[in-house]
Each structure stands twice: as C-alpha cells, then as structure tokens.
Amino acid sequence: MRGFFVIAGALAVGIAAFAPPATAQDYPKDTVTLVTHSSVGGGSDVFLRELSKYLGPALGANVIVENVTGGSGANAMARLASAPPDGSIFYATTPTFIYTSLLSNPEATYKDLEPLVNVFTDPEVIYTAEGSPYKTLQDVIDHAKTAQGTWGAANPASLERQLLERLKKAAGVNAAVVTHEGGGDMMINVLNGTLDIGVGEVQEVKSQLEAKQIRILATFSAEKLDTLPDVPTVKSLGYDIVARKFRGLAGPKGLPADVIAAWEKAIPAVLANPEYKAVYTAADLRPDFIPHAEYGPFIESFVAETEAFLKETGVIQ
Amino acid sequence: MTRELMGGLLAILLGGGYFAMALQIRASALADTVGPAGLPKVLALLMIFLGLVLSAQALLSGRRKSRPAAEPASAADADADADPGDEIQGGLAGLARAGGLLAIGIGYLLIVRTVGYVPAIAALIVAATLYGGAALSWRVFAIGIAGAVLYYTLFVLMLGIPLPAGHLISLF
Amino acid sequence: MQSAEILVTTPAILMACIGVAWGILGGALPGISPSITMALLLPFTYTLEPTSALILLASSYVGAEYGGSIPAILIRTPGTNAAAATVIDGYEMNRQGKAGLALGISLYSGVIGSLFGLLMLVVLSEPLSRVALSFRPPSYFALGILGLSVIVTLSGGSLVKAMIAGIFGLMVATVGTDPVTGGNRFTFGTADLLGGIEPVLIMVGLFAVSELLVQATQKDTTIRVESTARIEFPGWKLARRLLPAQMIGNVVGTFEGVMPGAGGTVASFIAYNEAKRWSRHKDEFGKGSPEGIAAPETANNTVSATAIIPLLAFGIPGSNSTAVLLGGFLIHGITVGPMIFVKSADVVHGLYGGLFVASIAQLIIGIMMMAPCIWLVNRPRAYLNAFIFALIFSGVFSIHQSLFDLSLVLGAGVVGFFMRMLKIPFLPTVLGLVLGYLVESNYRRALVISGGDHSIFLTDPISLGLLVVAALFIAGSLGRTLLETMKSRRTALN
Numbered sequence: 001m002r003g004f005f006v007i008a009g010a011l012a013v014g015i016a017a018f019a020p021p022a023t024a025q026d027y028p029k030d031t032v033t034l035v036t037h038s039s040v041g042g043g044s045d046v047f048l049r050e051l052s053k054y055l056g057p058a059l060g061a062n063v064i065v066e067n068v069t070g071g072s073g074a075n076a077m078a079r080l081a082s083a084p085p086d087g088s089i090f091y092a093t094t095p096t097f098i099y100t101s102l103l104s105n106p107e108a109t110y111k112d113l114e115p116l117v118n119v120f121t122d123p124e125v126i127y128t129a130e131g132s133p134y135k136t137l138q139d140v141i142d143h144a145k146t147a148q149g150t151w152g153a154a155n156p157a158s159l160e161r162q163l164l165e166r167l168k169k170a171a172g173v174n175a176a177v178v179t180h181e182g183g184g185d186m187m188i189n190v191l192n193g194t195l196d197i198g199v200g201e202v203q204e205v206k207s208q209l210e211a212k213q214i215r216i217l218a219t220f221s222a223e224k225l226d227t228l229p230d231v232p233t234v235k236s237l238g239y240d241i242v243a244r245k246f247r248g249l250a251g252p253k254g255l256p257a258d259v260i261a262a263w264e265k266a267i268p269a270v271l272a273n274p275e276y277k278a279v280y281t282a283a284d285l286r287p288d289f290i291p292h293a294e295y296g297p298f299i300e301s302f303v304a305e306t307e308a309f310l311k312e313t314g315v316i317q
Numbered sequence: 318m319t320r321e322l323m324g325g326l327l328a329i330l331l332g333g334g335y336f337a338m339a340l341q342i343r344a345s346a347l348a349d350t351v352g353p354a355g356l357p358k359v360l361a362l363l364m365i366f367l368g369l370v371l372s373a374q375a376l377l378s379g380r381r382k383s384r385p386a387a388e389p390a391s392a393a394d395a396d397a398d399a400d401p402g403d404e405i406q407g408g409l410a411g412l413a414r415a416g417g418l419l420a421i422g423i424g425y426l427l428i429v430r431t432v433g434y435v436p437a438i439a440a441l442i443v444a445a446t447l448y449g450g451a452a453l454s455w456r457v458f459a460i461g462i463a464g465a466v467l468y469y470t471l472f473v474l475m476l477g478i479p480l481p482a483g484h485l486i487s488l489f
Numbered sequence: 490m491q492s493a494e495i496l497v498t499t500p501a502i503l504m505a506c507i508g509v510a511w512g513i514l515g516g517a518l519p520g521i522s523p524s525i526t527m528a529l530l531l532p533f534t535y536t537l538e539p540t541s542a543l544i545l546l547a548s549s550y551v552g553a554e555y556g557g558s559i560p561a562i563l564i565r566t567p568g569t570n571a572a573a574a575t576v577i578d579g580y581e582m583n584r585q586g587k588a589g590l591a592l593g594i595s596l597y598s599g600v601i602g603s604l605f606g607l608l609m610l611v612v613l614s615e616p617l618s619r620v621a622l623s624f625r626p627p628s629y630f631a632l633g634i635l636g637l638s639v640i641v642t643l644s645g646g647s648l649v650k651a652m653i654a655g656i657f658g659l660m661v662a663t664v665g666t667d668p669v670t671g672g673n674r675f676t677f678g679t680a681d682l683l684g685g686i687e688p689v690l691i692m693v694g695l696f697a698v699s700e701l702l703v704q705a706t707q708k709d710t711t712i713r714v715e716s717t718a719r720i721e722f723p724g725w726k727l728a729r730r731l732l733p734a735q736m737i738g739n740v741v742g743t744f745e746g747v748m749p750g751a752g753g754t755v756a757s758f759i760a761y762n763e764a765k766r767w768s769r770h771k772d773e774f775g776k777g778s779p780e781g782i783a784a785p786e787t788a789n790n791t792v793s794a795t796a797i798i799p800l801l802a803f804g805i806p807g808s809n810s811t812a813v814l815l816g817g818f819l820i821h822g823i824t825v826g827p828m829i830f831v832k833s834a835d836v837v838h839g840l841y842g843g844l845f846v847a848s849i850a851q852l853i854i855g856i857m858m859m860a861p862c863i864w865l866v867n868r869p870r871a872y873l874n875a876f877i878f879a880l881i882f883s884g885v886f887s888i889h890q891s892l893f894d895l896s897l898v899l900g901a902g903v904v905g906f907f908m909r910m911l912k913i914p915f916l917p918t919v920l921g922l923v924l925g926y927l928v929e930s931n932y933r934r935a936l937v938i939s940g941g942d943h944s945i946f947l948t949d950p951i952s953l954g955l956l957v958v959a960a961l962f963i964a965g966s967l968g969r970t971l972l973e974t975m976k977s978r979r980t981a982l983n
Contacts, residue, residue, distance in 0.1 A: 476529060
C-alpha cells in the first residue's frame with residue numbers, strides 16, 4: 001500500500017482503484033500508474049479514472065491515475081520516455097501526443113513511446129451556449145462569414161484545433177481559433193459568450209448539457225450518436241470532416257511480451273464487464289479494442305495523416 | 318564600485334543574456350501575433366533599460382558624494398527586505414561563511430541518492446549545527462540523529478513521501 | 490436545517506477536526522502545498538461516505554491555508570504559496586519578540602476569513618458564480634496587471650530596483666511551455682523545467698535559504714529576543730484597528746476565490762497591498778505591522794471557502810486544491826456541476842455544515858498547536874537553523890521527488906542573498922513569478938479573440954475598470970514618492 005500513498009502524494013491528485021493485492025507472478029506490479037496530460041476533470045482524466053476502477057481487478061494491481069499536465073502532453077511524454085519499460089507506467093494516448101510531437105518538437109516524442117493497445121474512440125462535438133443565437137452549425141458559419149467568429153479549442157495543438165482549422169477551410173470562413181488551458185477554461189468562455197462555439201468530447205460537456213446550459217450543434221463522428229439522435233454529423237451538413245479520437249495506452253519503448261499479453265487479456269475483459277459497459281455507453285465512448293500488433297501501425301497511419309494535413313495547410317514544413 | 322552600480326551592471330548582463338536566449342526560441346506556425354518570444358524580448362529590453370538607469374543613478378550620486386544628503390530618503394516606504402543589507406556582516410569573510418553553509422547543502426544533494434535520506438539528513442543537521450557555532454559534543458550528534466528519525470517519521474511514514482532510500486541499504 | 494441533521498447523523502465533526510489538524514500540519518511544512526495535503530487524504534476517503542469524505546478534504550484545505558502562516562512568521566519560510574505575503578510583517582514581528590501576538594492575529598484573522606468565505610459560499614454562490622462567468626480573457630489580463638501594479642508600492646527605497654526585481658520574476662515565469670504554441674522556452678533541454686518553475690521553490694529559496702545564508706555571515710553574538718512562549722490574541726483596541734484590514738481581506742478573498750486561476754496567493758498579495766494603501770499606519774508595513782498579517786491571512790482563508798463556488802456551480806476547479814476536491818466528488822460518483830444542487834443537495838449541505846465546524850476547529854486546534862511551535866523556534870540558533878535547513882530539503886523534495894528542485898531552491902537562496910546585499914527587494918520578484926503566466930497567456934488569448942485589436946482591453950468593462958484602477962494606483966504612488974523625494978531634498982538642502 002505504501003507505493004500507492006507515495007504516488008498519490010507526488011501528484012497531488014491520485015485516485016486509485018480498489019484492487020486485490022498483487023499476485024505472486026512477475027507481472028503485474030503492485031501498482032500500475034496511468035499518466036495523463038489532462039488535468040483532473042478533463043476528458044482523458046475522467047476516462048482513465050473510470051477505466052482504472054474496473055481495470056484494477058482485471059489486471060490484479062492497484063491502478064493509479066497521475067496527472068502530468070502542461071506542454072500539451074510534452075511533460076507526460078518526457079516522464080514516460082525516462083521511465084523503465086517494466087509495465088509499471090503507461091501513458092493514456094489521445095491524438096494530442098501526436099500533435100505535440102509534430103508541432104512543438106519536444107524533448108520526447110511519440111517515437112520514444114511504444115503504443116500498447118487501443119481501448120476506445122470517442123466522438124467530438126460542437127457546442128454552443130444555450131443562450132446563443134446559433135441554432136445550427138450553419139448559423140455559426142454564416143456568422144463567421146460576416147463578422148469575426150471565435151471558435152474555442154481546449155489546447156494549443158490538438159485534434160480539436162485541427163478539426164476547427166479544417167472546418168474553417170471547408171466552409172471558406174476565417175474564424176479565430178482560441179486555445180485554452182483545458183476544457184474547463186474553454187467552457188467558461190463558451191458559457192459567457194466570448195466564444196461562438198467550442199469543440200469537446202461529449203463526456204466533458206455532459207454536466208452542462210444536463211443542466212441545459214449548452215446545446216450540441218453537430219458531431220464529428222462518422223455516424224449519429226445513440227445518446228443524441230437529434231444531433232447531425234458534420235459530414236451530413238456538407239463538410240467532409242470525420243474524426244476518430246482514439247483513446248489507448250502507450251508505454252516506454254521495449255515493453256516485454258508478458259506485459260503486452262497481460263494487457264491484451266485485461267482490456268477486452270474490462271470492456272465486456274456489463275457494469276462498465278453501462279458506464280461507458282452512457283458516456284458516449286465507443287469500445288474500439290486494437291491489439292498491440294495492429295496498434296503501432298494504426299498510430300503510424302494517424303501520424304502520417306496528421307502530418308500530411310499540417311504540411312498541406314502550411315502549419316509545419 | 319557601489320552597490321547600485323553593481324546591481325545595474327548585473328541587470329544589464331541578465332537582460333542581455335535573457336535576450337540572447339529569447340532569440341533562440343523556436344518559431345511555431347501556430348503562434349499568435351505576439352508569439353512565444355514576444356514577451357521575453359520586451360522583458361529583456363526593459364531589464365537592460367532599468368539596468369542602465371540604475372547604473373546612471375549610481376554614477377550621478379557618486380559624483381555628488383561630497384554633498385551628504387544626496388541619497389533621496391524615502392524611508393517611509395521602506396520594506397522589510399530593504400534594510401537587512403547591513404546584516405550581511407564580515408565582508409569577504411562573511412561571504413565565505415555563507416558559502417560554507419551553501420557547500421553543506423550541496424554536499425547533501427551529492428550524497429543523498431547514495432547513502433539514503435536518513436544518514437544524509439542527519440549529516441546535514443550535524444554539519445549545519447556545528448557550522449552554526451554549537452560546541453562539539455555528543456549532544457550534537459544525538460540531536461542530529463534524533464532529528465533525522467523525526468523527519469523520516471513525519472515525511473516518509475506519515476506523509477508517504479518517497480525520500481531517497483539510498484543504495485547503501487542494499488549492501489546489507 | 491438539512492445541514493444540521495447531517496452534522497448530527499454523520500461523524501462530520503470528527504472529520505472536520507481531523508481535516509483541519511492534518512491541514513495545519515501539511516500547510517506548515519514548506520513544500521507540502523494545500524493540494525498535496527489534500528491529495529494525501531484522498532485514499533482514505535474511499536471508505537467514507539461522500540459527505541464525510543468531502544468534509545475531510547475541504548477542512549484540510551481550510552487548515553492548510555492557515556498552517557502556511559506558522560513557519561512564515563516563525564522561521565521566515567512560507568509554508569504555502571499564499572503565506573508568502575505574511576512573511577513580510579509576520580517574521581518582523583517575531584524578530585521584535587512578538588511571535589505569540591503575530592500567530593494570534595494570523596489565527597483569528599484566518600478564522601474570520603473562513604467564516605466569511607463560508608457565508609459567501611452559502612448565501613451568495615449564485616451571484617458570485619456569475620461574477621466568475623463574466624471574467625473573460627481581457628479581464629484576467631487586467632486583473633494580473635492590477636496585481637503587478639502593487640510592485641510600485643513594494644519598492645522600499647528605489648523604484649528602479651523594485652521594477653528590476655519584478656521583471657526578474659516575470660522572466661522566471663516564462664520558463665516552461667508556451668501557452669499558445671505549446672513550444673518550449675528557456676528549458677535548456679531539461680524535462681524538469683518543461684512545466685515551469687514552481688513559485689514555492691523560488692519563495693522558499695528567496696525568503697528562507699537567503700535568511701539562513703545571511704545569518705551564517707553573522708557571528709553568533711546578535712542579541713536574540715526570546716519570543717513569548719504562548720499565543721496571544723489582540724486586545725480590543727488592536728482588534729478594532731485590524732478590522733478594516735480583515736474586511737479588505739474578506740472582499741479580496743471572495744472575488745479571487747471565485748475566479749478560476751487567481752487563487753490564494755494572488756489574493757494574499759492584493760489584500761496586503763490594499764490594506765497598506767488604506768491603513769492609517771502605512772509606515773509600519775514591512776516593519777512588523779499587525780495589519781500586514783491580518784489582511785493576507787484573512788484573504789487566503791476566505792479563498793479556501795469561496796474557491797468551492799466555481800467548482801459547484803460549473804464543475805470547473807479553479808485551482809489545484811479544488812481539483813483534488815473534485816477528485817473527492819468523482820470517487821464517490823457525484824457529478825459536479827450545475828445539477829449538483831438538485832441531484833446531491835444533501836452532500837452540498839453537509840459540506841457547508843462541515844466547513845462551519847472546520848472554522849471553529851481551526852481556532853481550537855490552532856491554539857493547541859501554537860505552544861509547541863513557539864517552543865521549537867526558541868531553541869538555540871545553531872540547532873534551529875540546522876533543522877530549518879533540513880526541513881526545507883525534506884519538504885521541497887516532496888513536490889516532484891526531484892533533487893533538481895532542491896538545487897533550484899539553493900540557487901534561489903543564493904540569488905536572494907545577493908539581492909539582499911544589493912538592497913533589491915524580492916517581493917516584486919515573487920509577485921512577477923506568481924502573476925506572469927496569468928498575464929501573458931490571457932493577453933495573447935484576448936488578442937487572438939479580437940483579431941489583434943488592442944481595443945478589446947478597453948471595451949471589456951471589467952478589464953477597463955481594473956486597468957483604470959491600476960493606472961490611478963500607479964500614478965498615485967509615483968506622485969507620492971516624487972513628492973516625498975522632493976520634500977526630503979528640500980529639507981536636506983536647507
């Protein structure tokens with residue numbers, strides 16, 4: 001239990017899952033740390049905390065979430081790159097770590113990490129304040145044609161930003177894309193009308209949606225969402241933009257085979273857990289398990305796609 | 318050289334060095350109109366400017382030295398940190414004494430990974446106590462060790478902070 | 490009514506007392522910030538029912554904000570970032586042998602702050618959350634500028650030196666990741682610097698380590714005033730004098746607490762400065778003014794309650810400490826946000842009740858902890874300083890488990906030593922460090938929103954108001970300094 005306290009103290013915010021003590025085998029360790037670059041309450045954070053509750057028993061270890069914020073994931077990657085590849089620490093990957101690697105040239109990049117498995121993909125939605133004049137995505141775009149549109153993205157370099165830049169291009173408007181220190185920060189600016197729209201994951205905006213403080217205008221997913229059947233996809237509105245925001249895990253380079261095997265067994269088991277299934281379905285997460293052998297190439301292709309976009313739009317050379 | 322002149326020159330040096338580093342900040346295509354190097358450059362220039370002003374003031378007041386009350390006395394606004402300059406005693410010898418304490422701190426940093434927290438912090442307490450003028454006796458050592466155990470209890474056992482365990486322990 | 494029931498039916502009183510005692514301990518240890526103090530309790534909250542868990546966490550926040558002032562007064566080491574403003578006059582009073590009184594003022598001001606903050610939380614949550622909503626990026630920028638304008642009155646002797654110190658602080662604040670592009674600045678290729686430099690490292694270095702170094706230069710012949718061995722509360726006359734300072738602390742703390750990102754440290758400094766500006770005893774500030782303790786300590790304890798407002802109203806934690814509190818809610822499956830008053834009203838009311846108990850517990854536990862603390866600092870100086878040195882090295886390590894942080898503290902101590910030698914005040918440095926990121930990121934964000942048009946800072950009413958106040962303030966201070974200089978020149982010539 002000591003190790004557990006230790007890390008909880010270190011990060012200021014650590015939440016562990018209740019789990020039986022580690023078994024006698026070599027892996028798993030007593031404590032597995034999942035690092036996220038998201039602050040407490042952010043998208044990845046909520047995802048990880050839920051996952052860790054069910055993962056603990058399935059893996060037979062204490063699973064702890066550690067928030068290494070700052071640098072759009074650069075800090076978290078640096079932390080992972082210098083950690084031992086013994087399966088005791090993983091990074092919760094989202095497209096952010098690819099973006100940061102490509103755009104900011106940090107000390108450690110995605111190349112220094114080894115993708116483990118994928119768990120979910122989750123839909124990105126466009127939302128606006130309940131009191132705003134925009135009833136549809138078209139209203140927002142029409143506004144941006146005549147006046148200075150302000151669109152919010154949670155982080156400087158992120159999938160959300162790319163989606164907004166692509167939407168700008170597809171619609172032929174020039175809106176200012178305002179970056180923030182995370183989703184909560186941006187939500188305030190959407191609620192007070194500073195921003196016309198914000199982009200975020202459904203689960204991040206859920207509490208405001210329930211309180212009817214925001215309206216969801218469109219989703220970037222390929223198909224309509226089960227929980228929000230009235231919300232059109234961006235594609236159906238005539239802008240060919242679809243996002244596949246993956247949520248998986250990556251570790252330091254050189255993960256041993258027994259670690260990989262343990263996770264390839266644990267993740268599908270967790271996804272099949274009916275209790276957890278109810279939770280993630282309600283949160284609009286789509287299970288999308290990708291085993292280790294395929295996950296590396298998947299990430300590679302995502303990198304290639306993103307890199308091509310960034311070069312095409314002249315963001316990087 | 319007066320204190321003022323030294324402060325001014327240091328400020329110019331700092332501003333210059335910082336400016337040189339600000340020039341090396343990588344430009345990013347996602348940057349805004351201000352850019353990542355925008356504020357640093359302004360700060361650097363301000364620092365250099367203020368350094369020049371301070372140096373000029375020092376030189377001017379130095380020239381006026383013959384007049385006793387040249388230094389403007391706005392002591393009304395004085396602040397806790399403005400007066401203790403004179404507390405630093407003993408000139409160069411005083412500086413050397415402060416350097417000695419600093420060396421004890423650096424020594425701790427160098428040994429703590431190897432010998433572990435408890436022996437290192439005990440050594441730090443003993444060294445700093447003796448350095449601070451306590452008479453050499455068994456009490457110093459006893460209190461140093463007791464203090465180390467106390468801090469270990471507080472930080473490691475109660476708070477669960479993983480202070481370095483050291484490599485020595487693995488030799489036994 | 491509901492709160493009362495919950496207090497009776499749950500071990501809320503016990504939780505509040507444990508939380509406060511733990512918080513004071515954590516707050517008093519340099520390097521253990523309020524958020525770390527709270528996070529250390531998180532694991533224990535699993536087995537508690539939600540109301541008790543949240544009371545435990547929130548009470549430890551209250552205790553920690555108070556606890557930070559104890560080492561600030563006694564050993565010139567701010568236990569928390571927010572206690573840095575208390576160091577100035579608190580340590581000065583201690584040097585004059587009035588440590589007991591200084592601690593008494595800080596304790597009872599803290600209790601007033603906690604109670605007032607709680608009152609605001611219970612009664613004015615709704616309107617105050619609207620205040621938070623009305624703060625846009627230009628307003629945050631203006632708030633930061635108002636905070637920085639304090640530098641002109643912190644100057645002591647020379648305004649130029651104060652500005653040099655302030656800019657140095659701003660420079661340190663630019664280290665780390667750029668807020669708009671995500672690129673690195675001044676990190677020298679070290680991962681340790683990517684997240685920026687923790688203000689507490691610089692504060693502990695500047696205040697505490699530099700003090701140790703300065704004392705090392707002195708022969709141990711300085712006559713030391715023994716501090717009174719027990720806590721002392723101010724008499725009626727002094728209490729009346731402190732009242733305006735505490736009111737300032739209350740108001741500043743309420744607004745700063747509500748606004749995400751501002752927090753206790755900024756509140757303390759602004760309260761300190763406002764108290765000085767409105768005081769009839771301006772000259773005493775910096776030389777052991779009791780108001781100089783009352784204002785910041787009231788402010789940071791007020792923040793510990795009002796910071797909960799944006800968390801409950803929007804589900805958005807405004808600081809690390811409230812982020813941990815959010816973690817406490819999440820553990821128990823409570824969604825924080827606008828619906829919490831509907832869905833989990835009992836938990837919210839229980840939390841209010843628990844915070845009330847915590848404010849009272851703060852007073853009692855504070856008194857009990859005081860005597861041993863004063864006894865400790867009355868030990869022979871060689872031992873005391875050695876133990877302070879060891880305490881700093883142990884506490885600071887706990888922030889990131891990094892020896893690099895320890896060397897930063899030592900480095901800041903050396904810088905502080907030379908600043909003292911050159912008579913450059915270091916409060917402006919601390920202020921620049923605390924506010925630098927807030928000012929820069931919101932300045933640039935505001936310009937992105939306006940498309941590069943600076944008029945956004947004047948069309949946003951809050952921003953305009955704050956900037957005008959800052960401008961008046963700077964002009965006023967400069968005018969007064971100029972007048973005084975001329976006056977003293979004239980008398981000198983005559």
